[in-house]
Amino acid sequence: MTASINQPKRDPASYDLLIVGTPVWGGKLSSPVRAYLTQVAGKTKRVAYFVTMMGNEDFVTYAAMEKIAGRPLATLSVSQTELKNSTYLNKVNNFVETLRKHLDTDIPMHVKKEQ
């Protein structure tokens, strides 16, 4: 199914890195994000992906994203359990660190561990 989405306002070609996130729906890439990736495919410099989910269908989802918009510099998967117990924070930091190394620049964002 192809979802109907609004025309993206920003041109991904203006950015060094485009980070795209999607929930897993029915074990797959969600239809609105599939539509977005299809629109920006070929216009991006570099991409990274993150996936949120109840279970663990992230591999199928990443494969679909990669097929449409290319190989990511890094990926980040967060399950509902990880979200609830805050273990996702370390994963977010690792994701950002990986991207930072690839870009060789200071990405002005970081996640602090909750006290």
Ligand SMILES: Cc1cc2nc3c(=O)[nH]c(=O)nc-3n(C[C@H](O)[C@H](O)[C@H](O)COP(=O)(O)O)c2cc1C
């Ligand atoms: C229509 C629908 C289908 C979903 N299918 C799956 C699934 O197949 N596997 C899974 O792990 N999570 C599934 N989920 C859970 C979502 O991945 C989860 O709610 C989402 O990642 C959290 O983001 P949200 O706050 O945007 O819902 C589904 C959620 C919806 C609404």
